[in-house]
Amino acid sequence: MTKTQALELLLQKVEAIKHINSALSIVNWDALTSGVPQKSLPAAGAMVGWLSGEAFRRFVSGDTQEALETLSAFASELSLEESAMLRELNRQYTKLKSVPPEEHQEFSALTAQSQVIWETARAQNDFGMMLPYYEKIFDYQRRLCDWYGYEKHPYDALLDDYEKGANVEVLDAFFSALREGLVPLVKEIGASGVKPAEISGEFDIDKQKSLLPWLTDFVGYDRARGKTGEVEHPFCTTVNRNDVRITTKYHADKLLSALFSTVHESGHAIYEQNMPEALDRYGLADGASMGMHESQSRLYENIICRSKAFAARLLPKLRETFAYFDSWDEDSLYRAINITCPSLIRIEADELTYSMHIMIRYELEKAIITGDIKVSDLPGLWNDKYTELLGVRPENDAEGVLQDVHWSGGMVGYFPSYAVGTAYGAQFVNAMKKSVDVDRCVEAGDLSPVVGWLTDNVYRHGAVLLPSGILKEATGELFNPAYYVDYLSDKFSSLYK
């Protein structure tokens, strides 16, 4: 096989997988925005299974290995994009091939089942029902660490699956910094007695909807290159860079939920919509990692849209829409969208306490992988850690250890990417502020300098660089959690003075 043949073969595989995933994205959108007829579920599942399997089979079959080896031999002659494609394909191929196929198949069947069981177990608050599943799942994950291989810590093998380059050394330092910087602050705020006014009452859902085009236009989501929909659990999905779709869930009694979750999904979408088209054929017009994606969603959601400047822009729009806000001023709105209060449920957590929820999951996962704790110990340890870090204790496992779907879906090592991504965002904004007056942009209602900076410094790279490379290029240094800790400390100390 020549270099050209190897390159052509791999590009063809990348193209096939891209098309299959694009179709699957629409199939998934269709199912989540308008449902699947109950009786169609088996056939719909078989179709999705076949298409996903086909993408997998295309990748691992035929001459993939020979092409990867051939191209690797020409490493010095490859363009930046070709090298990055080769790196990503090698990475995925090596991982996929390291797992015995029968083990992979058994595990897929297990997690398909355990996700269904989890729904019931959570509803019935029955950890015992999940215990045998969790034990098998974590047992598989421990073996996965060996199959994948690792240098220092077995958990590193899993972390890298979700956040390329993440490892225990980096994350221990990261979470230590958070613990040191934020846990005392959370306690101080609790003791301060400051109680900002809350937004309460019922807000007409059609009126809520009327705010969204303004909001998504403001942050820079291009509605002409996507679609919007309503779903139970909001998400963003990419059909291609010119068809990036976002969704919203409306709650009459939680006005802020639809607004901020829509900005969150818009952040994911803006990243996808601004990938360079030229990277598409290499499969690199994609987020650099889960964490990098989350850095964008949470940057727009929190750093931009929970700012004082944005509260000032939001208030007149809220007043136009809801008479309720006649008596509110900018400062009270700013405080209301930043109320922090230790709570039990991760997905409802505020900006300050969010990463504490992740820290708990990180510490527990790490200890299970090393065998320091047993799966059956999880409920008690979970509750103890919530008590220690957040000063709240779940009354039952449904609001404790059973709250997240991830473990039942076989995803171990995923959670940290949420917190790491959020911290990336703070590091980016710190660097951005050297050349962009972010508050001024918000005040002027023109975020294009912000989106422009992120495009030039983050989106432009697609998945060509690793997260560490993007951070270095964009901010001049590697991952540094201090910016995140400082940002939160400054903001919340001042809010709760």
Add this chain to the structure above:
Amino acid sequence: MTKTQALELLLQKVEAIKHINSALSIVNWDALTSGVPQKSLPAAGAMVGWLSGEAFRRFVSGDTQEALETLSAFASELSLEESAMLRELNRQYTKLKSVPPEEHQEFSALTAQSQVIWETARAQNDFGMMLPYYEKIFDYQRRLCDWYGYEKHPYDALLDDYEKGANVEVLDAFFSALREGLVPLVKEIGASGVKPAEISGEFDIDKQKSLLPWLTDFVGYDRARGKTGEVEHPFCTTVNRNDVRITTKYHADKLLSALFSTVHESGHAIYEQNMPEALDRYGLADGASMGMHESQSRLYENIICRSKAFAARLLPKLRETFAYFDSWDEDSLYRAINITCPSLIRIEADELTYSMHIMIRYELEKAIITGDIKVSDLPGLWNDKYTELLGVRPENDAEGVLQDVHWSGGMVGYFPSYAVGTAYGAQFVNAMKKSVDVDRCVEAGDLSPVVGWLTDNVYRHGAVLLPSGILKEATGELFNPAYYVDYLSDKFSSLYK
């Protein structure tokens, strides 16, 4: 290759193609019900092209030919379903392989382009713009006849593509019977001076929508096994037998349009929803032909829902919804939903004159294929035939020869299936009436005996039997246009007495 291996290989191909088509059906639904972002069109087209191409490549590649030959050698040992699958796959494979690949590719590119040009040509009433395209398209179709092969008439080769087993001999007899039986009737009605009251005015679209669940439930479309949507040009699409989707276009000033087009699409959907599940793996849970499908849509639309009995059920629902109908009675409604009037546009034609539009296209296509007329003669001949058969003459080509998309899309031989199917429907209902009191079912608001008869006699066969086989099994005789002519003569003579 053993018999078992050949069978397995073909079943696997059928399964792969089924899954790809199922995904494409959702992709298409998504595009037509909520649009494709303008800038996403190239990528969306590439994705659809790749997936369709993949279904094609799967079918023609690898050991398909060997498997077909192997299985053919065991013909006497095959089950009914296996034989039918082999017959269908052989039929498709032989046709596909008969066309030189470079010719096929060139023609695909030509029709992709000519469909776009057609939009403009029709809008600008410019036949000259389409002429070079039509000439190339018909030239290709003439060569296609030779590649496919035929016994008696070259046009037979094309007809069979859309209506299996149809040929010039059968269709000449069919259209002669129509011409003889219906043309004089159309003229008599025109001369009778009878002018039934028309439904006119504006009808609130939300109120129109509120009627549809009742209507589709009435005819037997199972809404729990599908979805409904709004589009520009209504269609029915099948994801799988438990997810069959129908669409509607509402016009404030044409109340009947949404109602009857929805019944039409429901008819297609009822056929699909009632296919035997066991035929699915053979790729035979499918309409037996285009004509057989059209027989069902038009049977529900016209024979059932334009009946006197249905007018009596419809009136109270219309009265509940629109005060406009307070002054209407059952007889006037029955007459209003059956107004016949020679017109220029096929898709807006009434039940009686519809097949005249098809006859014109049939005669022109046949004459072009034999070379008896030239493509450049089409506009004049088209107008002459409208004058002769319907007594109306197009004032320009936009409302004449340019009105249909079919030829620009490369579909020659398609039109007759519409008329043939309609006639099948009349033949089925004639047979059905020996055991089912259809009017009584409509009066009682319970069509299940009708759907049940059609399921047992038509749907049950899927695509196992050819259309001729289904007609023979269901009605005891081969295709006999007399039932259709008699049905229309009786109905419209009586209406316009």
